Amino acid sequence: MAPRTCSMANALEVVGERWSLLALREVFFGNTRFDQIVANTGASRDVLAARLKKLVAAGVLEKHQYSDHPPRHEYHLTDAGRALHNVVLMLKEWGDAYVTQGPLPLVYEHSCGHVLEARVVCAACGEEATPESLSPAATAVS
Amino acid sequence: MAPRTCSMANALEVVGERWSLLALREVFFGNTRFDQIVANTGASRDVLAARLKKLVAAGVLEKHQYSDHPPRHEYHLTDAGRALHNVVLMLKEWGDAYVTQGPLPLVYEHSCGHVLEARVVCAACGEEATPESLSPAATAVS
DNA sequence: AGGGTCGGTTTGGAAAACCAACTTAGGAGG
DNA sequence: CCTCCTAAGTTGGTTTTCCAAACCGACCCT
Numbered sequence: 117m118a119p120r121t122c123s124m125a126n127a128l129e130v131v132g133e134r135w136s137l138l139a140l141r142e143v144f145f146g147n148t149r150f151d152q153i154v155a156n157t158g159a160s161r162d163v164l165a166a167r168l169k170k171l172v173a174a175g176v177l178e179k180h181q182y183s184d185h186p187p188r189h190e191y192h193l194t195d196a197g198r199a200l201h202n203v204v205l206m207l208k209e210w211g212d213a214y215v216t217q218g219p220l221p222l223v224y225e226h227s228c229g230h231v232l233e234a235r236v237v238c239a240a241c242g243e244e245a246t247p248e249s250l251s252p253a254a255t256a257v258s
Numbered sequence: 259m260a261p262r263t264c265s266m267a268n269a270l271e272v273v274g275e276r277w278s279l280l281a282l283r284e285v286f287f288g289n290t291r292f293d294q295i296v297a298n299t300g301a302s303r304d305v306l307a308a309r310l311k312k313l314v315a316a317g318v319l320e321k322h323q324y325s326d327h328p329p330r331h332e333y334h335l336t337d338a339g340r341a342l343h344n345v346v347l348m349l350k351e352w353g354d355a356y357v358t359q360g361p362l363p364l365v366y367e368h369s370c371g372h373v374l375e376a377r378v379v380c381a382a383c384g385e386e387a388t389p390e391s392l393s394p395a396a397t398a399v400s
Numbered sequence: 401a402g403g404g405t406c407g408g409t410t411t412g413g414a415a416a417a418c419c420a421a422c423t424t425a426g427g428a429g430g
Numbered sequence: 431c432c433t434c435c436t437a438a439g440t441t442g443g444t445t446t447t448c449c450a451a452a453c454c455g456a457c458c459c460t
Contacts, residue, residue: 118300119297119298119299119300120284120298120299120363121363122280122283122350122353122363122364123349123350123351123352123353123354123357123358123362123363123364124279124280124283124346124349124350124353125280125353126353126357126358127349127350127352127353127356127357128276128279128280128349128353129357130357132276132279133276134270134274134275134448137266137270137274138264138266138267138270141264141266142262144389149406149407150406150407150408151405151406151407151408154407155261156261156262157261157262158260158261159449160448160449160450160451161407161408161409161449161450161451162408162409162410162448162449162450163447163448163449164408165407165408165409174357175356176356183406185456185457186405186406186407186455186456186457186458187406187407187456187457188405188406188407189406189407189408196352196355196356198389199352199355199356200352201388201389202348202351202352202376202378203345203348203349203352204266205378205387206344206345206348206378207265207266207269207270207345208264208265208266208269209265209344210265210269210338210341210342210344210345211264211265211266211267211268211269211270212265213338213341214269214317214338214341215265215268215269215271215272215316216265216268220265221262221263221264221265222264222265222394223394223395224387224392224393224394224395225392225393225394225395226380226382226383226385226387226391226392227385227390227391227392227393228380228382228383228385230380230382230383231382231395232380232381232387232392233380233381233382234344234378234379234380234381234387235378235379235380235381236344236347236348236376236377236378236379237376237377237378237379237384238368238370238372238374238375238376238377239375239376239377240368240370240372240373240375241368241370241372242379242384243368243369243370245347245366245368245374245376246343247286247340247343248369249368249369250366250367250368250369250374251366251367251369252364252365252366252367253365253366253367253373276417291437291438292437292438292439293436293437293438296438301418302417302418302419302420303419303438303439303440304417304418304419304439304440304441305416305417305418306439307438307439307440308416327425327426327427328425328426328427328436328437328438329425329426329437329438330436330437330438331437331438
Protein backbone atom coordinates (compact mmCIF):
# COMPACT_ATOMS: atom_id res chain seq x y z
CA MET A 117 0.00 0.00 0.00
CA ALA A 118 1.20 3.49 -0.79
CA PRO A 119 1.75 5.71 2.21
CA ARG A 120 -0.94 8.23 2.99
CA THR A 121 -0.70 11.59 1.24
CA CYS A 122 -0.87 14.21 3.91
CA SER A 123 0.08 17.82 4.41
CA MET A 124 1.85 17.01 7.64
CA ALA A 125 4.10 14.60 5.80
CA ASN A 126 4.72 17.30 3.21
CA ALA A 127 5.58 19.76 5.96
CA LEU A 128 7.98 17.29 7.51
CA GLU A 129 9.70 16.85 4.16
CA VAL A 130 10.65 20.51 4.45
CA VAL A 131 11.26 21.08 8.15
CA GLY A 132 11.25 17.57 9.61
CA GLU A 133 14.94 16.80 9.49
CA ARG A 134 17.09 17.20 12.50
CA TRP A 135 18.30 20.78 13.19
CA SER A 136 15.88 22.44 10.76
CA LEU A 137 13.44 23.58 13.42
CA LEU A 138 16.22 24.44 15.83
CA ALA A 139 17.81 26.63 13.17
CA LEU A 140 14.46 28.34 12.66
CA ARG A 141 14.13 28.84 16.40
CA GLU A 142 17.38 30.78 16.34
CA VAL A 143 16.19 32.96 13.50
CA PHE A 144 13.01 33.68 15.48
CA PHE A 145 15.29 34.72 18.34
CA GLY A 146 17.12 37.08 15.99
CA ASN A 147 20.24 34.98 15.60
CA THR A 148 20.43 35.11 11.86
CA ARG A 149 24.10 34.36 11.15
CA PHE A 150 25.66 31.04 10.40
CA ASP A 151 28.04 30.92 13.32
CA GLN A 152 25.37 32.03 15.78
CA ILE A 153 23.08 29.26 14.63
CA VAL A 154 25.86 26.70 14.82
CA ALA A 155 26.76 27.77 18.34
CA ASN A 156 23.22 27.94 19.72
CA THR A 157 21.90 24.75 18.18
CA GLY A 158 24.96 22.53 18.51
CA ALA A 159 24.60 21.26 14.95
CA SER A 160 27.72 20.42 13.00
CA ARG A 161 28.64 23.01 10.42
CA ASP A 162 28.22 20.83 7.37
CA VAL A 163 24.78 19.58 8.34
CA LEU A 164 23.66 23.06 9.21
CA ALA A 165 24.90 24.39 5.88
CA ALA A 166 22.87 21.70 4.13
CA ARG A 167 19.76 22.44 6.19
CA LEU A 168 19.94 26.18 5.59
CA LYS A 169 20.39 25.59 1.89
CA LYS A 170 17.31 23.39 1.86
CA LEU A 171 15.24 25.86 3.86
CA VAL A 172 16.21 28.64 1.46
CA ALA A 173 15.33 26.45 -1.53
CA ALA A 174 11.98 25.65 0.08
CA GLY A 175 11.18 29.32 0.55
CA VAL A 176 11.24 29.27 4.35
CA LEU A 177 14.34 31.43 4.70
CA GLU A 178 16.00 34.04 2.53
CA LYS A 179 19.71 34.58 2.37
CA HIS A 180 20.54 38.23 2.61
CA GLN A 181 23.96 39.74 2.09
CA TYR A 182 24.61 42.49 4.59
CA SER A 183 28.21 43.18 3.68
CA ASP A 184 30.02 43.08 0.35
CA HIS A 185 33.59 43.25 1.63
CA PRO A 186 33.95 40.78 3.13
CA PRO A 187 30.84 38.96 1.90
CA ARG A 188 28.61 38.26 4.90
CA HIS A 189 25.15 36.79 5.07
CA GLU A 190 22.10 36.71 7.25
CA TYR A 191 19.13 34.40 7.05
CA HIS A 192 15.74 36.04 7.20
CA LEU A 193 12.27 34.57 7.53
CA THR A 194 9.87 34.61 4.62
CA ASP A 195 6.11 34.58 5.17
CA ALA A 196 6.25 30.80 5.12
CA GLY A 197 8.99 30.90 7.73
CA ARG A 198 7.08 33.27 9.98
CA ALA A 199 4.05 30.99 9.70
CA LEU A 200 6.12 28.24 11.27
CA HIS A 201 6.14 30.13 14.52
CA ASN A 202 2.94 28.34 15.49
CA VAL A 203 4.62 24.97 15.06
CA VAL A 204 7.69 26.01 17.00
CA LEU A 205 5.52 27.44 19.75
CA MET A 206 3.35 24.35 20.12
CA LEU A 207 6.41 22.12 20.24
CA LYS A 208 7.85 24.32 22.97
CA GLU A 209 4.59 24.19 24.91
CA TRP A 210 4.46 20.44 24.67
CA GLY A 211 8.07 20.15 25.75
CA ASP A 212 7.34 22.47 28.69
CA ALA A 213 4.41 20.33 29.77
CA TYR A 214 5.70 16.82 29.20
CA VAL A 215 9.46 16.69 28.73
CA THR A 216 11.41 19.46 30.43
CA GLN A 217 12.31 18.70 34.03
CA GLY A 218 12.74 21.41 36.60
CA PRO A 219 12.43 25.12 35.85
CA LEU A 220 11.41 26.02 32.33
CA PRO A 221 14.21 27.58 30.31
CA LEU A 222 11.87 30.14 28.75
CA VAL A 223 8.47 31.55 29.64
CA TYR A 224 6.68 33.96 27.34
CA GLU A 225 4.58 36.89 28.33
CA HIS A 226 1.79 37.82 25.95
CA SER A 227 1.12 41.46 25.10
CA CYS A 228 -2.05 41.24 27.20
CA GLY A 229 0.14 40.99 30.28
CA HIS A 230 -0.41 37.35 31.13
CA VAL A 231 2.09 34.54 30.98
CA LEU A 232 1.38 32.76 27.73
CA GLU A 233 -0.59 29.59 27.83
CA ALA A 234 -1.14 28.70 24.20
CA ARG A 235 -4.30 27.12 22.84
CA VAL A 236 -5.25 26.03 19.37
CA VAL A 237 -8.72 27.24 18.49
CA CYS A 238 -11.08 27.29 15.54
CA ALA A 239 -10.89 30.72 13.93
CA ALA A 240 -14.60 30.70 13.24
CA CYS A 241 -15.97 30.06 16.72
CA GLY A 242 -13.01 30.52 19.01
CA GLU A 243 -13.54 27.16 20.69
CA GLU A 244 -10.62 24.85 21.22
CA ALA A 245 -9.76 22.44 18.43
CA THR A 246 -9.52 19.09 20.16
CA PRO A 247 -9.24 15.74 18.37
CA GLU A 248 -12.87 15.00 19.35
CA SER A 249 -14.18 18.28 17.97
CA LEU A 250 -12.80 17.61 14.49
CA SER A 251 -14.16 15.44 11.72
CA PRO A 252 -12.95 14.99 8.16
CA ALA A 253 -14.93 17.26 5.85
CA ALA A 254 -16.68 15.56 2.97
CA THR A 255 -14.69 17.04 0.11
CA ALA A 256 -11.37 18.76 -0.12
CA VAL A 257 -11.19 22.05 -1.97
CA SER A 258 -8.20 23.14 -3.98
CA MET B 259 29.44 27.51 23.45
CA ALA B 260 26.94 25.02 24.77
CA PRO B 261 23.74 24.79 22.77
CA ARG B 262 20.72 26.58 24.16
CA THR B 263 18.58 24.64 26.60
CA CYS B 264 15.07 24.79 25.31
CA SER B 265 11.83 22.90 25.68
CA MET B 266 11.42 22.69 21.93
CA ALA B 267 14.76 20.91 21.68
CA ASN B 268 13.62 18.59 24.47
CA ALA B 269 10.40 17.92 22.60
CA LEU B 270 12.32 17.14 19.43
CA GLU B 271 14.47 14.68 21.34
CA VAL B 272 11.30 12.69 21.87
CA VAL B 273 9.29 13.17 18.69
CA GLY B 274 11.75 14.85 16.32
CA GLU B 275 13.12 11.81 14.56
CA ARG B 276 11.84 10.75 11.22
CA TRP B 277 8.58 8.71 11.30
CA SER B 278 7.74 9.50 14.93
CA LEU B 279 5.14 12.14 14.16
CA LEU B 280 3.82 10.18 11.20
CA ALA B 281 3.31 7.18 13.45
CA LEU B 282 1.45 9.39 15.91
CA ARG B 283 -0.68 10.74 13.09
CA GLU B 284 -1.81 7.19 12.35
CA VAL B 285 -2.70 6.58 15.96
CA PHE B 286 -4.74 9.79 15.94
CA PHE B 287 -6.51 8.38 12.89
CA GLY B 288 -7.27 5.21 14.81
CA ASN B 289 -4.69 3.02 13.09
CA THR B 290 -3.16 1.58 16.18
CA ARG B 291 -1.57 -1.64 14.92
CA PHE B 292 1.98 -2.13 13.77
CA ASP B 293 1.21 -3.24 10.24
CA GLN B 294 -1.29 -0.46 9.72
CA ILE B 295 1.26 2.12 10.77
CA VAL B 296 3.91 0.57 8.56
CA ALA B 297 1.58 0.59 5.57
CA ASN B 298 0.24 4.11 6.02
CA THR B 299 3.51 5.84 6.83
CA GLY B 300 5.84 3.97 4.49
CA ALA B 301 8.44 3.54 7.22
CA SER B 302 10.57 0.42 7.23
CA ARG B 303 9.55 -2.11 9.86
CA ASP B 304 12.76 -2.01 11.85
CA VAL B 305 12.87 1.75 12.13
CA LEU B 306 9.20 1.89 13.04
CA ALA B 307 9.66 -0.74 15.74
CA ALA B 308 12.46 1.35 17.21
CA ARG B 309 10.38 4.54 17.09
CA LEU B 310 7.37 2.95 18.73
CA LYS B 311 9.56 1.52 21.45
CA LYS B 312 11.00 4.96 22.08
CA LEU B 313 7.59 6.62 22.12
CA VAL B 314 6.36 4.05 24.61
CA ALA B 315 9.44 4.58 26.77
CA ALA B 316 8.87 8.34 26.64
CA GLY B 317 5.30 7.95 27.80
CA VAL B 318 3.69 9.17 24.58
CA LEU B 319 2.17 5.83 23.63
CA GLU B 320 1.10 2.76 25.58
CA LYS B 321 1.33 -0.74 24.25
CA HIS B 322 -1.87 -2.60 24.91
CA GLN B 323 -2.46 -6.29 24.32
CA TYR B 324 -5.89 -6.82 22.83
CA SER B 325 -5.61 -10.56 22.25
CA ASP B 326 -3.82 -13.29 24.18
CA HIS B 327 -4.13 -16.06 21.60
CA PRO B 328 -2.51 -15.09 19.37
CA PRO B 329 -0.73 -12.24 21.16
CA ARG B 330 -1.65 -9.00 19.42
CA HIS B 331 -0.94 -5.41 20.34
CA GLU B 332 -2.29 -1.95 19.82
CA TYR B 333 -0.66 1.37 20.54
CA HIS B 334 -2.75 3.87 22.44
CA LEU B 335 -2.18 7.52 23.21
CA THR B 336 -1.36 8.67 26.71
CA ASP B 337 -2.22 12.17 27.91
CA ALA B 338 1.15 13.31 26.65
CA GLY B 339 0.39 11.72 23.30
CA ARG B 340 -3.02 13.36 23.04
CA ALA B 341 -1.40 16.70 23.85
CA LEU B 342 0.72 16.32 20.71
CA HIS B 343 -2.39 16.73 18.62
CA ASN B 344 -1.78 20.47 18.62
CA VAL B 345 1.66 19.99 17.14
CA VAL B 346 0.44 17.57 14.51
CA LEU B 347 -2.41 19.90 13.64
CA MET B 348 -0.23 22.98 13.27
CA LEU B 349 2.21 21.09 11.08
CA LYS B 350 -0.67 19.97 8.90
CA GLU B 351 -1.98 23.53 8.66
CA TRP B 352 1.41 24.83 7.68
CA GLY B 353 1.80 22.10 5.09
CA ASP B 354 -1.64 22.93 3.72
CA ALA B 355 -0.74 26.58 3.41
CA TYR B 356 2.83 26.46 2.14
CA VAL B 357 3.80 23.03 0.86
CA THR B 358 0.95 20.93 -0.50
CA GLN B 359 0.19 21.56 -4.15
CA GLY B 360 -3.27 21.13 -5.59
CA PRO B 361 -6.26 19.92 -3.60
CA LEU B 362 -5.70 19.35 0.08
CA PRO B 363 -5.70 15.69 1.06
CA LEU B 364 -7.67 16.37 4.24
CA VAL B 365 -9.89 19.19 5.46
CA TYR B 366 -11.31 19.19 8.98
CA GLU B 367 -14.69 20.39 10.05
CA HIS B 368 -14.93 21.76 13.56
CA SER B 369 -17.87 20.83 15.77
CA CYS B 370 -19.16 24.40 15.34
CA GLY B 371 -19.93 23.58 11.74
CA HIS B 372 -17.17 25.57 10.05
CA VAL B 373 -14.20 24.26 8.16
CA LEU B 374 -11.33 24.40 10.59
CA GLU B 375 -8.91 27.24 10.33
CA ALA B 376 -6.63 26.82 13.31
CA ARG B 377 -5.19 29.70 15.30
CA VAL B 378 -2.87 29.76 18.26
CA VAL B 379 -4.15 32.12 20.93
CA CYS B 380 -3.30 33.20 24.45
CA ALA B 381 -5.57 31.33 26.84
CA ALA B 382 -5.89 34.39 29.06
CA CYS B 383 -7.10 36.96 26.55
CA GLY B 384 -8.00 34.96 23.48
CA GLU B 385 -5.87 37.11 21.19
CA GLU B 386 -3.57 35.50 18.69
CA ALA B 387 -0.07 34.63 19.85
CA THR B 388 2.17 36.13 17.18
CA PRO B 389 5.95 36.42 17.44
CA GLU B 390 5.55 40.18 17.97
CA SER B 391 3.04 39.78 20.79
CA LEU B 392 5.40 37.64 22.86
CA SER B 393 8.29 38.66 25.05
CA PRO B 394 10.46 36.56 27.34
CA ALA B 395 9.15 36.77 30.90
CA ALA B 396 11.61 37.91 33.52
CA THR B 397 11.86 34.70 35.52
CA ALA B 398 11.02 31.11 34.84
CA VAL B 399 8.96 29.22 37.35
CA SER B 400 9.40 25.55 38.05
C1' DA C 401 53.54 39.16 9.01
C1' DG C 402 50.53 37.09 12.28
C1' DG C 403 46.18 36.41 14.30
C1' DG C 404 41.09 36.68 14.30
C1' DT C 405 36.28 36.56 12.15
C1' DC C 406 32.94 34.79 9.10
C1' DG C 407 30.84 31.39 6.16
C1' DG C 408 31.26 27.81 4.68
C1' DT C 409 33.58 22.94 2.26
C1' DT C 410 36.31 18.68 2.72
C1' DT C 411 37.57 14.43 4.91
C1' DG C 412 37.31 10.11 7.18
C1' DG C 413 35.22 7.25 10.50
C1' DA C 414 30.80 6.13 13.33
C1' DA C 415 25.99 5.81 13.50
C1' DA C 416 21.63 5.29 11.56
C1' DA C 417 18.40 4.24 7.88
C1' DC C 418 16.84 1.28 4.32
C1' DC C 419 15.38 -3.12 2.29
C1' DA C 420 14.41 -7.87 1.84
C1' DA C 421 14.13 -11.96 3.95
C1' DC C 422 13.44 -14.53 8.07
C1' DT C 423 11.30 -15.75 12.62
C1' DT C 424 7.84 -16.66 16.09
C1' DA C 425 3.32 -17.71 17.51
C1' DG C 426 -0.71 -18.72 16.51
C1' DG C 427 -4.87 -19.65 13.56
C1' DA C 428 -7.84 -21.24 9.03
C1' DG C 429 -8.76 -24.36 5.26
C1' DG C 430 -8.49 -28.73 3.08
C1' DC D 431 -1.33 -33.36 9.03
C1' DC D 432 0.21 -29.97 5.73
C1' DT D 433 0.09 -25.68 3.82
C1' DC D 434 -1.05 -20.93 3.79
C1' DC D 435 -2.00 -16.71 6.24
C1' DT D 436 -1.65 -12.71 9.66
C1' DA D 437 0.64 -9.96 13.10
C1' DA D 438 4.63 -8.14 15.10
C1' DG D 439 8.58 -7.80 15.01
C1' DT D 440 14.28 -9.36 13.98
C1' DT D 441 18.29 -10.05 11.36
C1' DG D 442 21.93 -9.20 8.00
C1' DG D 443 23.97 -6.50 4.57
C1' DT D 444 24.16 -2.24 1.99
C1' DT D 445 23.60 2.65 1.49
C1' DT D 446 23.09 7.29 3.67
C1' DT D 447 23.62 10.39 6.84
C1' DC D 448 25.95 12.39 10.79
C1' DC D 449 29.62 14.24 13.25
C1' DA D 450 34.02 16.30 14.63
C1' DA D 451 37.92 18.27 13.14
C1' DA D 452 40.62 20.31 9.76
C1' DC D 453 40.93 23.28 5.98
C1' DC D 454 40.00 27.36 2.90
C1' DG D 455 39.36 32.15 1.09
C1' DA D 456 38.33 36.73 1.88
C1' DC D 457 38.80 40.18 4.68
C1' DC D 458 40.18 43.15 9.05
C1' DC D 459 43.27 44.63 12.85
C1' DT D 460 47.77 45.49 14.78
